[in-house]
Amino acid sequence: MDQSEVLKGVAAATFSVKVMFFARLREALGCAGETVFLPTGRPTVEVLRDQLRSRGGPWDTELAPARAVRIAVNQDMATLQTVLKPGDEVAFFPPVTGG
Amino acid sequence: MPVRVQTEDFDVSAEIARLRAGEPKIGAVASFVGVVRDLNDGSNVSQMTLEHYPGMTEKALERIVTEAKQRWDIFDVLVVHRVGPLAPTDQIVLVAVTSAHRGEAFAACEFVMDYLKTQAPFWKKERTGAGSRWVEARDSDDAAAQRWRQ
Numbered sequence: 001m002d003q004s005e006v007l008k009g010v011a012a013a014t015f016s017v018k019v020m021f022f023a024r025l026r027e028a029l030g031c032a033g034e035t036v037f038l039p040t041g042r043p044t045v046e047v048l049r050d051q052l053r054s055r056g057g058p059w060d061t062e063l064a065p066a067r068a069v070r071i072a073v074n075q076d077m078a079t080l081q082t083v084l085k086p087g088d089e090v091a092f093f094p095p096v097t098g099g
Numbered sequence: 100m101p102v103r104v105q106t107e108d109f110d111v112s113a114e115i116a117r118l119r120a121g122e123p124k125i126g127a128v129a130s131f132v133g134v135v136r137d138l139n140d141g142s143n144v145s146q147m148t149l150e151h152y153p154g155m156t157e158k159a160l161e162r163i164v165t166e167a168k169q170r171w172d173i174f175d176v177l178v179v180h181r182v183g184p185l186a187p188t189d190q191i192v193l194v195a196v197t198s199a200h201r202g203e204a205f206a207a208c209e210f211v212m213d214y215l216k217t218q219a220p221f222w223k224k225e226r227t228g229a230g231s232r233w234v235e236a237r238d239s240d241d242a243a244a245q246r247w248r249q
């Protein structure tokens with residue numbers, strides 16, 4: 001396999017989503033947003049969440065299932081079961097406290 | 100625009116005047132203004148900073164306004180919500196509803212506030228004598244929003 005075929009294989013096996021963090025989560029993770037690559041095959045928010053948790057440290061503790069974390073996909077409330085597609089905007093944040 | 104997110108303060112009187120300008124069918128205007136208190140959970144608050152999710156905030160507020168208009172016989176809804184650093188006594192949010200009669204306006208105004216508190220992506224961080232802390236969501240706010248589902 002020459003190099004272009006290898007690169008084609010990598011491109012086909014993953015896609016990117018834009019991930020954002022707000023409020024307490026943004027501060028605890030030291031990250032407001034980044035691009036994350038996910039495996040193809042209709043990955044859910046749960047796949048993304050687990051991939052982020054595998055980084056360890058605050059990623060593991062802040063995104064643990066026991067923590068109250070809300071999720072939005074493309075600016076609509078979503079769940080761990082929501083399926084992600086290329087280019088989606090996924091946000092993780094604590095319960096809201098406006099008003 | 101029925102929904103605005105802004106750092107600037109707002110003038111309630113001017114906002115309501117604009118909302119009902121040239122509409123003689125309006126017989127009632129109900130409004131709610133949320134204000135920064137100097138005391139929360141037993142601590143003195145010297146500053147409150149509001150963060151939001153630009154784009155989703157407006158979308159969530161517009162959805163709440165649309166639902167209020169479907170549920171009640173009202174004419175118009177205005178929501179103005181401030182973000183950024185605020186101090187005690189500062190205004191945070193204005194919800195104003197116009198209708199023919201007061202009952203619909205009162206109910207819709209309360210509904211919009213209850214939903215805003217649990218659905219719109221805003222977060223408060225307050226500075227107290229002991230440092231800064233993110234305000235925790237309250238179960239009572241969830242309960243207030245939930246009762247409209249029954």
